[in-house]
Amino acid sequence: MSNTPDSVVRTYTEQHRTAFLDDLAAWLRIPSVSAQPEHDEDVRRSAEWLSAKLSGTGFPVTEIWETPGAPAVFAEWPSDDPEAPVVLVYGHHDVQPAAREDGWSTDPFEPVIRDGRMYGRGAADDKGQVFFHTLGVRAHLAATGRSAPAVHLKLLVEGEEESGSPHFRALAEERAGRLAADVVIVSDTGMWDENTPTVCTGMRGLAECEIELHGPAQDVHSGSFGGAVPNPATALARLVAALHDPDGRVAVPGFYDGVTELTETERALFAELPFDEATWLRTAASQATAGEAGYSTLERVWARPTAEVNGIGGGYQGAGSKTVIPASALVKLSFRLVAGQDPAHVQEAVRAWAEARIPAGVRHRITFSPATRPCLTPLDHPALQAVARAMGRAFGTKILFTREGGSGPAADLQDVLGAPVLFLGISVPSDGWHGPDEKVELDLLLKGVETTAHLWGELATALR
Amino acid sequence: MSNTPDSVVRTYTEQHRTAFLDDLAAWLRIPSVSAQPEHDEDVRRSAEWLSAKLSGTGFPVTEIWETPGAPAVFAEWPSDDPEAPVVLVYGHHDVQPAAREDGWSTDPFEPVIRDGRMYGRGAADDKGQVFFHTLGVRAHLAATGRSAPAVHLKLLVEGEEESGSPHFRALAEERAGRLAADVVIVSDTGMWDENTPTVCTGMRGLAECEIELHGPAQDVHSGSFGGAVPNPATALARLVAALHDPDGRVAVPGFYDGVTELTETERALFAELPFDEATWLRTAASQATAGEAGYSTLERVWARPTAEVNGIGGGYQGAGSKTVIPASALVKLSFRLVAGQDPAHVQEAVRAWAEARIPAGVRHRITFSPATRPCLTPLDHPALQAVARAMGRAFGTKILFTREGGSGPAADLQDVLGAPVLFLGISVPSDGWHGPDEKVELDLLLKGVETTAHLWGELATALR
Numbered sequence: 001m002s003n004t005p006d007s008v009v010r011t012y013t014e015q016h017r018t019a020f021l022d023d024l025a026a027w028l029r030i031p032s033v034s035a036q037p038e039h040d041e042d043v044r045r046s047a048e049w050l051s052a053k054l055s056g057t058g059f060p061v062t063e064i065w066e067t068p069g070a071p072a073v074f075a076e077w078p079s080d081d082p083e084a085p086v087v088l089v090y091g092h093h094d095v096q097p098a099a100r101e102d103g104w105s106t107d108p109f110e111p112v113i114r115d116g117r118m119y120g121r122g123a124a125d126d127k128g129q130v131f132f133h134t135l136g137v138r139a140h141l142a143a144t145g146r147s148a149p150a151v152h153l154k155l156l157v158e159g160e161e162e163s164g165s166p167h168f169r170a171l172a173e174e175r176a177g178r179l180a181a182d183v184v185i186v187s188d189t190g191m192w193d194e195n196t197p198t199v200c201t202g203m204r205g206l207a208e209c210e211i212e213l214h215g216p217a218q219d220v221h222s223g224s225f226g227g228a229v230p231n232p233a234t235a236l237a238r239l240v241a242a243l244h245d246p247d248g249r250v251a252v253p254g255f256y257d258g259v260t261e262l263t264e265t266e267r268a269l270f271a272e273l274p275f276d277e278a279t280w281l282r283t284a285a286s287q288a289t290a291g292e293a294g295y296s297t298l299e300r301v302w303a304r305p306t307a308e309v310n311g312i313g314g315g316y317q318g319a320g321s322k323t324v325i326p327a328s329a330l331v332k333l334s335f336r337l338v339a340g341q342d343p344a345h346v347q348e349a350v351r352a353w354a355e356a357r358i359p360a361g362v363r364h365r366i367t368f369s370p371a372t373r374p375c376l377t378p379l380d381h382p383a384l385q386a387v388a389r390a391m392g393r394a395f396g397t398k399i400l401f402t403r404e405g406g407s408g409p410a411a412d413l414q415d416v417l418g419a420p421v422l423f424l425g426i427s428v429p430s431d432g433w434h435g436p437d438e439k440v441e442l443d444l445l446l447k448g449v450e451t452t453a454h455l456w457g458e459l460a461t462a463l464r
Numbered sequence: 465m466s467n468t469p470d471s472v473v474r475t476y477t478e479q480h481r482t483a484f485l486d487d488l489a490a491w492l493r494i495p496s497v498s499a500q501p502e503h504d505e506d507v508r509r510s511a512e513w514l515s516a517k518l519s520g521t522g523f524p525v526t527e528i529w530e531t532p533g534a535p536a537v538f539a540e541w542p543s544d545d546p547e548a549p550v551v552l553v554y555g556h557h558d559v560q561p562a563a564r565e566d567g568w569s570t571d572p573f574e575p576v577i578r579d580g581r582m583y584g585r586g587a588a589d590d591k592g593q594v595f596f597h598t599l600g601v602r603a604h605l606a607a608t609g610r611s612a613p614a615v616h617l618k619l620l621v622e623g624e625e626e627s628g629s630p631h632f633r634a635l636a637e638e639r640a641g642r643l644a645a646d647v648v649i650v651s652d653t654g655m656w657d658e659n660t661p662t663v664c665t666g667m668r669g670l671a672e673c674e675i676e677l678h679g680p681a682q683d684v685h686s687g688s689f690g691g692a693v694p695n696p697a698t699a700l701a702r703l704v705a706a707l708h709d710p711d712g713r714v715a716v717p718g719f720y721d722g723v724t725e726l727t728e729t730e731r732a733l734f735a736e737l738p739f740d741e742a743t744w745l746r747t748a749a750s751q752a753t754a755g756e757a758g759y760s761t762l763e764r765v766w767a768r769p770t771a772e773v774n775g776i777g778g779g780y781q782g783a784g785s786k787t788v789i790p791a792s793a794l795v796k797l798s799f800r801l802v803a804g805q806d807p808a809h810v811q812e813a814v815r816a817w818a819e820a821r822i823p824a825g826v827r828h829r830i831t832f833s834p835a836t837r838p839c840l841t842p843l844d845h846p847a848l849q850a851v852a853r854a855m856g857r858a859f860g861t862k863i864l865f866t867r868e869g870g871s872g873p874a875a876d877l878q879d880v881l882g883a884p885v886l887f888l889g890i891s892v893p894s895d896g897w898h899g900p901d902e903k904v905e906l907d908l909l910l911k912g913v914e915t916t917a918h919l920w921g922e923l924a925t926a927l928r
Binding site for chain 1 (some may be wrong): 515616668669670672674678679681682684686688689690691692693694695698700701702703704705706707708720745747748750751752753754755756761764765768769770773774775777778779780781782784785786787788790791793794795796798799813823825826827833868869870871899908
């Protein structure tokens with residue numbers, strides 16, 4: 001193999017593999033479980049460990065950013081090119097809870113390498129994916145002979161992602177000046193599978209709503225009053241039943257306003273993915289697919305907005321029977337949103353739709369939780385193409401495109417910074433996020449190193 | 465006043481008033497709460513007290529009938545006319561729980577007379593109404609000069625009515641020979657109000673059903689899978705929403721098969737009742753009426769079958785939100801039935817209707833509880849006219865007709881004995897059944913004595 005930049009990166013990565021894995025294992029040993037107060041000090045230790053490691057990597061600026069909860073780590077490495085674009089990498093250093101008795105084969109906080117995989121809580125979500133950036137930037141310098149990256153590089157690694165990022169948006173707003181970037185790279189997702197490297201182009205947004213209907217002042221006897229007063233549980237069921245039309249479309253007027261429709265190009269690329277319905281149904285623990293007519297399963301979960309009941313309740317739910325007309329009933333709805341939809345507009349539409357359908361004699365309370373915006377980077381965006389090229393160089397194969405059906409704090413960065421969000425996730429579904437025996441495939445982890453080693457040059461060129 | 469039978473009855477009743485009330489008070493002092501095991505012995509004491517009292521009244525046969533739960537009291541007084549019709553009176557000697565701290569002004573088991581009312585648990589429901597039969601039959605003999613009643617009189621006073629009569633049907637079936645009667649008189653209901661004496665002509669039946677729908681094998685993430693798998697809570701809501709048509713009629717095919725429609729005569733008599741919607745809504749704790757188009761509120765609760773949700777539940781119902789597609793959802797439905805409807809047919813119809821509407825990929829479980837039949841005695845039935853005449857003689861005013869919207873064990877007697885069931889209830893809505901400060905109006909209680917004093921002669925004539 002000639003001494004091309006790609007082969008230099010590969011060789012550099014191989015040479016530093018052992019030390020890199022030893023370092024990652026050391027980080028995984030810190031049980032930075034943000035959801036468990038007894039690990040508060042471990043989360044802080046994790047932040048300090050990462051900050052020191054980033055200094056050692058060469059970042060001239062590393063800071064611990066306090067929040068009312070767990071601390072985040074910020075690092076910055078200015079480019080030697082003053083015209084270089086600014087790139088902000090997002091990840092998190094906290095992890096999900098884990099205990100041996102949850103079904104782990106080994107101690108979740110004592111990482112082991114077995115069959116080419118490193119097992120340990122956080123190996124994939126998200127320490128492994130944050131960590132490949134450290135060796136990646138060194139490989140980038142080694143391959144290009146530069147003394148500083150081709151982009152102005154910033155890292156923000158938060159400590160509360162597994163607890164719902166309660167202070168993340170406030171942190172981003174407060175530090176917006178320091179975080180300002182031309183593009184955000186989120187390293188906290190995954191790719192299709194081991195053999196199908198993909199780039200995620202967006203996540204759905206989320207609007208959540210609770211509707212409570214009140215009928216009689218207290219539960220009343222269904223013999224004495226049944227058939228002659230409004231039943232709030234029935235009224236609620238009618239509301240929920242009216243959420244969708246017979247084609248599975250959300251029937252709330254105005255709900256689809258502004259929706260960015262899938263392009264034929266993106267549909268064609270989705271269709272190239274090796275989707276197997278039986279496998280997907282197993283993952284979904286479901287017996288059948290369902291949903292909006294005219295769309296494939298992947299299109300439904302990635303690119304179409306939805307309305308789902310997350311919970312419903314009212315009246316007597318215990319054993320046996322109790323012949324009452326319930327005093328009240330409640331439904332928790334969540335709406336996944338796609339690019340082009342405005343959460344505030346959706347909330348207003350849902351409220352108007354619901355209020356118009358509540359029968360006489362039934363009082364209501366409709367409350368919305370803070371919404372999460374959708375985010376989407378168009379396929380032809382130069383930064384997205386740069387990510388795909390960097391990944392293609394590392395994997396040596398065609399890169400396809402996915403989206404995520406879920407919603408995440410990345411959208412806050414898009415919102416606050418006004419920058420497009422790209423997803424560079426080098427993890428696979430079998431990595432077991434949040435479950436026992438979480439692992440990372442070492443080969444893929446090193447592809448992550450290589451991808452980021454190529455990425456800064458690709459982005460510098462693409463965004464010039 | 466001349467020495468007519470009616471005046472003899474009135475005089476006899478007045479003469480025995482004090483002893484009668486003292487006796488009732490003694491019975492009310494026995495806290496025969498069938499729902500509370502610590503009162504098991506009190507329930508037995510109550511049965512023994514009543515049995516002894518009935519012997520003292522003159523019933524030649526009095527027996528304690530054991531059940532797997534609380535004992536019932538049976539008494540029999542053969543007529544001196546061998547051709548006389550056989551009448552079975554039904555009541556119960558157990559009472560609802562009661563404690564001073566529930567809001568009673570005085571000890572619930574230490575009866576007091578205040579402002580022409582006797583306060584105490586069971587005063588109206590149902591000891592008072594059982595007890596007026598004791599003085600009533602003596603007044604009947606005194607007024608007619610007979611040594612035995614004009615009808616062959618049987619009394620069955622159960623001890624588990626306030627606990628749902630779990631052994632009543634089995635008892636009735638086992639003792640069907642002893643209980644055999646031409647007509648059943650139930651003294652466990654009420655009349656319209658203090659100024660409007662009424663006879664109840666029927667009760668609705670009851671079929672209860674639980675429908676459980678299962679979607680994913682466990683709750684799954686609504687971001688990853690929302691919009692692409694069936695949601696059992698949504699499916700359940702659609703089922704419930706389809707229960708009624710836009711006119712408020714139950715939309716289950718076959719549900720109305722056999723329904724005995726209201727006659728114009730009965731509608732006209734219902735319309736004579738001094739119904740006040742505002743007052744009724746207060747009782748119903750509701751802000752509006754609702755229901756089947758084309759029927760008044762009283763017609764809806766008394767004479768029309770219904771489908772009501774008693775409880776619904778599925779997914780996350782706690783505080784905040786949890787973005788899941790629930791694994792399952794459940795609804796408890798109850799159907800009130802009217803004369804002519806067959807509970808088994810309704811159950812089959814509901815099952816077929818539900819099963820036809822469950823979407824692919826959703827499994828279901830539908831279970832029915834034992835049903836209660838409706839009962840109705842036509843207005844022109846001679847026994848019903850006899851009850852109305854007896855009541856009219858006691859009250860000196862026109863007797864109107866009502867029904868009960870609820871369901872009760874009386875239907876079991878209709879079923880098992882094949883005899884029409886009539887309701888002689890001399891209690892008013894303000895008597896506070898099941899609540900604190902339960903009371904009986906002494907004037908009405910004595911009208912009950914007079915009514916039963918007239919009833920046996922009226923029935924003997926009517927059924928000859």
